[in-house]
Amino acid sequence: MSAPVVIGAGLAGSEAAWALAQRGVAVTLCEMRPEKYTPAHHTAGFAELVCSNSLKAMRLGSAAGLLKAEMAHMGSLIVEAAKATAVPAGGALAVDRERFSAYVTEKIRSHPLITVRQGEVTEIPAEGDVIIATGPLTSDALSKALAACTGREGLHFFDAAAPIVEADSIDMTKAFRAARYGRGDDDYINCPMNKAEYEAFYDALVSAERAPLHDVDRVDVYEGCMPVEILAARGHDSIRFGPLKPVGLTDPRTGHRPWAVVQLRTENAEGTMYNLVGFQTNLKFPEQKRVFSLIPGLENAEFVRYGVMHRNTFLDSPRLLDRHLRLKSDPRIRFAGQITGVEGYIESAATGILTGIDLARERAGKPPVDLPATTMLGALTRYAADETVRDFQPMGCNMGILPPLETHIRDKQERYLAVAERAMRDLAATDI
């Protein structure tokens, strides 16, 4: 059996190669840097953190804390390196980025079962096991090869996403369920606005502060994914004839058609998360919270993710991958990292561990790890493979993605801790 190939020595690829090698599987890790750089990487080191130096919260009762605890349980090199190179950052795990990358690079390069091959990979290897972990800025040549393999619709190059909120946090005394013209099964949650509420929202939206777009992010910004604030700036009623159009909807509380309506559509099969339809946005995150909280019913909304606009190569995973991140049409090809539609350093790294372990298990004649849906990584990979998700957008770890507890706990911190403890118990009982 030929050695598996991992393409990309970023957060995910480093973990995947490490997980394989630690299980006795010789592996070839391919990395194009320093011969060729992505627009965001600046060093030759593995697992380079391209922006923030934080791997987010440490507390078990937080989404990021839980995910890191799961990763540590599964033998994460990234979490080990982060702990070894941590800098003081309150409750977060932040690192000295150079020492962090040097730690990972040294561990990988000195592992007897890992061979590092330098240079850009431009084609998907025609045979043997492959893990593709080339990240949000996958090189153009490989992107072309991937698009040829997945079809044009299968690979996205730009992330223009609307915010997502926790279903529980929508005030249903103001919002109502209905589908436009009564078509469908009350599929949408509708947040009605009267004229005064619309005026206040409109003014806040057009004057809110926008995030700067980097050169690397300017590609195709306005093609089919117009930010709601740009559309709004075209005219006072432009969004009332666009995403906020009220036609076909009657507010059961007034018996009338509202002046404007924001519609929310379910994001996952469990109905625990809703996205704001047509609200792709480039506003700064605190501005999104401030402005979108003016929408009646969303005053206390918990944002699972904010809207973003940036370059991001990712697959339409629900159509293409199974929950073990294997290509359905050719399961010898696996994907890991941001390209699978997870978002963030630790989320990317976590999927790398999973694909590495799964491949090592397969070569030992074992089934892939059956991660429980109650674990953060199990929930993230299920979401990525959830065929009911229509307009798939990348997802970071968050508590809203986990199934609710059997008995509801009112206090949020206590509830999150109980959810995290359940995850760790279920993970401990899983064959890894």
Ligand SMILES: Cc1cc2nc3c(=O)[nH]c(=O)nc-3n(C[C@H](O)[C@H](O)[C@H](O)COP(=O)(O)OP(=O)(O)OC[C@H]3O[C@@H](n4cnc5c(N)ncnc54)[C@H](O)[C@@H]3O)c2cc1C
């Ligand atoms: C500008 C930017 C800023 C970000 N900031 C943050 C942040 O602050 N916090 C956060 O949590 N997440 C952030 N992210 C998102 C994401 O978590 C990181 O990009 C993360 O590094 C993704 O991990 P990965 O392993 O999937 O990809 P990467 O870490 O990017 O690794 C991919 C590797 O593949 C290599 N490669 C690409 N193409 C080829 C090829 N054809 N052949 C060989 N090698 C190849 C690359 O050189 C790279 O080393 C950011 C993303 C971008 C683009």
